[in-house]
Amino acid sequence: MASQCFSLKMFVLFPLQMQLLDKFPIEGGQKDPKQRIIPFLPGKILFRRSHVRDVAVKRLKPIDEYCRALVRLPPHISQCDEVFRFFEARPEDLNPPKE
Structure with missing residues (x-):
């Protein structure tokens, strides 16, 4: 099986998370936090422009x-x-712009 490197922009995770929590409220812990099985989204990290790569x-x-x-x-x-x-690969994921 061949592997490919692809780009994932953080801003695409938030809509997915919201869709899952809306579609699966029990598994999202909306009624009972102890029943939550949907993982929490990683938190944001504040940074200066010069630290983007880090x-x-x-x-x-x-x-x-x-x-x-x-x-x-x-x-x-x-x-x-x-x-x-x-998880479906899109053209922009497989060929991210060079920075």
Whole structure:
């Protein structure tokens, strides 16, 4: 199996999180926080313009852990359309702009 490197912009995680919490309120812990199984979104890191790369590197592990937790959820969540669309590779993901 070939692997590819792709770009993931942090701003695409928030809409996914909101969609999942709306679609699965019980699993999102809205009625009972103890029942929450949907992972929490990694927190924001404040930075100066000159530290963009450092912040991106620091966020790799929490974002990776979030994505891994998503795919380990029960199939009714991990295989829902929203999660499939999120992980679907788009042209801009495979060919990110060079900075």
